Amino acid sequence: MKSLLRTALVAATAASGLTACATVTRGSNDAWVVNSEPPGASVTTTNGHFCASTTCAIKMPRKSEFSAEIKKPGFKTATVSVTHKTAGSGAAGVAGNVLVGGVIGLGVDMVTGASQDLVPNPVTVKLEPEE
16 A cells, blocks of 8 residues: 555656646747848847847747847848747647646746747848948
8 A cells, every 4th residue: 555655656746747848848948040141240139139240049038029130231221020939849848738737837838938939040131232
């Protein structure tokens, strides 16, 4: 009887550790990558992030929505809109929560955005010369 109780306790502990699967396996942030042609453009986002020179990667919350301006002297400014969507691996984490009965984990994944991916990512912009 003690063995059965111990096994049930171990199984319950393991299952509780699987809640918020996507949060644990993917994290709530992602690297948003920006490339430009020609390289060396600055990137400024509406949510306060920036990088001085492309090619660059900016750590962003996975559930971000923002616009980015890519600028380089002598070239027209390019603007990119970025949003998020449920990722294939993020959906697997959500499914893991449902299968294990982790309603709390499902809520955590939704709040943290761990089941999301930024789109487009990576971004490649061809800058046009100013006239």
